[in-house]
Amino acid sequence: MTNIHDIARLSGYSVSTVSRVINHQKYVADEKRAKVEAIMRQLDYVPNRVARNLSNGQTKTVGVVMPYANHPYFARIIDGLVSAAFEAGYKITLLPTNYDLTIERRYLDQLRSKAYDALIFTSRSSSLETLERYRKYGQIVCCEDPGERPLAAAYTDREASYISALKWAQAQGYQKMGVVLSRNNVISASTRVTRSAYQQVYGKLTSQHLFVGAVTYEDGYRAGEYFANLTPGVDAVFTNGDDIGAGVQTYFTDHQLTPPPIIGQENLLSSRLCQFSTIDHHLEALGRAAFKLATGQTTTHKLIKSEFIRR
């Protein structure tokens, strides 16, 4: 592999001069610049990215921590992230965790080892305290409201949108609202917020009205089965995602039952095809905002407005 020293030797100039040519800096005589450029072309030379990164102390790379990539929720965030990163000349590296704390920790240590300039947690299992502790090794952005904690964050106003959706349903006359969640976990922002919003509109969420463990359409189908066989039943279902809502609805129609009105999330194709209401969290915008926070130095919060779409 040819390196900058080869170019220097062959051109007869110093490494410094070659470096100046590479970086289009001032103070290089025109004829030397031309000669160096000619030799670089001739030898098919390209400066080594890794060496530059080492010298510059940055990688122009942002790591994105997520449980898995094949879920529309994360896919949409990633989409926004990748676009914003591209425009800024940064690269996005995908870091799957499958909600494993040990793996999350590994990524935090990679931040420590300067493998990334920043880390974005689209979801997390670690505590916010842990993230803060690693803050000194690089920027860290989370995708939820960190409250008083001093972490950069991009998040949606879930609670407001949940409340308005639930209030709307209540006003329509639906008094027995079932709820579908992915994880029943204190650390999951979505779970916390759903519970809180439900509490404020419908009162305490009983375990009867709750189905936990839904991530996919199939899970939603099982949730549909659960609610269809529940007595007393529910008259509407609030789900943690459109695909899951579609599963709920399909269970009912598959069994010649009238499906309850469903409220989904993310405004995916499935809620359009199944014609139920949904909450669009504008996740691309969330991703873009998260990236901007990752490359800025500040500890700022960025709130993305969610939108309740009635159908």
Add this chain to the structure above:
Amino acid sequence: MTNIHDIARLSGYSVSTVSRVINHQKYVADEKRAKVEAIMRQLDYVPNRVARNLSNGQTKTVGVVMPYANHPYFARIIDGLVSAAFEAGYKITLLPTNYDLTIERRYLDQLRSKAYDALIFTSRSSSLETLERYRKYGQIVCCEDPGERPLAAAYTDREASYISALKWAQAQGYQKMGVVLSRNNVISASTRVTRSAYQQVYGKLTSQHLFVGAVTYEDGYRAGEYFANLTPGVDAVFTNGDDIGAGVQTYFTDHQLTPPPIIGQENLLSSRLCQFSTIDHHLEALGRAAFKLATGQTTTHKLIKSEFIRR
């Protein structure tokens, strides 16, 4: 930032010894090993990834070139890619191109500059010859049949599955098959193969029966409008994706027309909800295979069987 020299100085041993401890190599006395480890812990030291990458001459990173991330086709491939990379201790960097040749070339030059160990083209605008030319800078994998060209490749047997789907439709009595494509482009493998399969089953594909430029559900809806207003019309539609097929179907039902049978691709939720046939290309498997080829040195081909799902 504390580095390996600090550890060496503070422990009283040499950099080599510290390096041996870091890398769990033999030939370090137990007490020295213990002392070095203690000091590393005490100083909160982690070796710098970039420096190691420079020294080792590899990054354990694979770049994935794709037009955009927010499309189910690429999302599914990426999913397989990320899983396989994770298991192998590699990282995946997403490289969006929006089909721009200049941007593709930029990524190829980044391969040249050792930013990645390998590059996977899930789709491409550059010619295969161009990819081959860059082959000497690192492994390059494409996701289509490269024919006689000596490139590593993971791809699905599109043609066989298209033919069997079309023959099935023909046997069902559908003689006027409409086709929806994304790009009418020689370089697009999917376009070439669709045309070829159509030719073999239905004969020449006339421009009447073809709608080009569909990527999203909305595009599919417009394709539906096109076919609904076509005289003489079509009696079935072969689409380049389930979401697009769902768009076609929805246009018909929205306008109180009986939708033609539709053949989709990818086996997404939309084809299940709309109950039409589809071809599952097992894209996760494709992604996994592509990753394995990227880290292997060989120029091999891996064929993933596509599956026609009748509904």
Add this chain to the structure above:
DNA sequence: TTAGTGTATGAAACCGGTCCCAGGTCAAGC
């Protein structure tokens, strides 16, 4: 006793860049 082998260690070259600093030329301004 001696040659041979396994273990342990550090000096220094190397990976491939960036950049600070010292030193030199030359023309303009006083």
Add this chain to the structure above:
DNA sequence: GCTTGACCTGGGACCGGTTTCATACACTAA
């Protein structure tokens, strides 16, 4: 004539690791 500042150039430290090689010691087999 002298100072000043803009322009140009190269040496070498530095980023933070890995690895080769020379050396030394302990122990065993001939």
